[in-house]
Amino acid sequence: MLTTQRKQLILDRLAREGQIVAKTLAAELQTSEDTIRRDLRELAQAGRLQRVHGGALPAAPAAGDLKLREQLSTHEKVELGRYGASLVRPGLVVILDGGTTALQVARHLDPALRATIVTHSPTVAVAAAEHPRVEILMLGGRLFRHSMVNVGAAVIAAAAQLRADLYFMGVTGVHPEAGLSTGDAEEAAVKRALHERAAETIVLASAEKLMAASPFVVAPLTEITAIVVPRKTPERTLRALRAGGVKVRVVA
Template sequence: MLTTQRKKLLLARLAAEGQLVAKALAQELGTSEDTIRRDLRDLAAEGLLQRVHGGALPASAAMGDLAVREQVSTADKVALGRFGASLVEPGQVVILDGGTTALQVARHLAPGLRATVVTHSPTVAIELAQHAGVEILLLGGRLFRHSMVNVGADVIAAASRLRADLFFLGVTGVHPDAGLSTGDAEEAAVKRALHARAAETVVLASPEKLMAASPFVVAALPEISLLAVARETPARVTRALLAGGVQLRKV
């Protein structure tokens, strides 16, 4: 089998089954594991899959910059944002991550809400400014333009001085085995620091993030308090996620 044919087969199998196991594929195709691993490396370099130990998972379609992500799953993000906003209670200290779904949470906070919201996203902070009763704490650092969030040692140091009730964590990959992941190492470090400072962490995951993986792990699925997904999420996907040990709600 030619290399191009084999790679097309790998991508078709990944789309159909949701994962690839290098050893099993090598046996099936009568080739070496090294050959399969080389194919997977090439496909990962093209952004077509995410390599994991022993094989590969689908690459997250949520890896584009903020402008690109604003065009993806817009109705689902509105519903998820509205649900997230409903979880915020008066007087709470809430950490709100960056990203398009976080913007929807900010937009749907109750008009008279009095609470403190901490964020490392200037974009989210500007949106929160529309809520007169919300005290806004903006964590400063180096601006990571891809996601429009501040990252670096200063953000992590500031996070260590927080004690929050709730953290809305944004990720680009949600998978029962690969966990919660994102595409940048420094951004992942900030997310881990914020997650560690909240009593509860909630992930609002639009469809393109589910059963996909990104390079840098933030947390295992069972470590969060709740995963909210779109109402139309297929049953096979919700079953797989629930098997991963997470509390899940369709909204």
């Protein structure tokens, strides 16, 4: 089998089965594990998959920059944002992560809401500022333009002073084995710090994030309160996520 054919087979199987085990595929194709690992490495370098121990998982399309992510699952993100906003009750202290779904949460807050929104995203802060009774606390640091969020030691130090009721965590990958992940190490560190300061953490996950993985792990699924997914999420995906030990809510 030619290299190009083998790589296409890998991608097709990833799309169909959700994972590749290098040893099993090598035996099936009667080739060496080194050959399969080389294929996986080259596909990972091209952004086509995410390598893990023993094989590979689908790469998260949501790992692109903010402008690219704005074009993904736009209707789903509005629905998820509206659902997330409905969970923000008067008097709560809520941490809103950066990203396109968090932006939809900010936009759909009750106009009469009195609550405190904490964010390290300038774009989310501006959207929340449209609600005159919402108090906004910005966590400052180095602006990471790829995601339009502040990152670094200053953000983590400020997070240590918080005690929030709820954190809407944004990630690019949600997988029962690989956990919650994102594409940048500093972003992952900030997300971990914010997660540690919230009584509850919820992930609003559009379709392209589900059963996919990015390089930097934020937390296992078992550490968070719930994942909220779109209404058309396949039953197979719901079963896999629940088997990973997390409560899954489907947007009605």
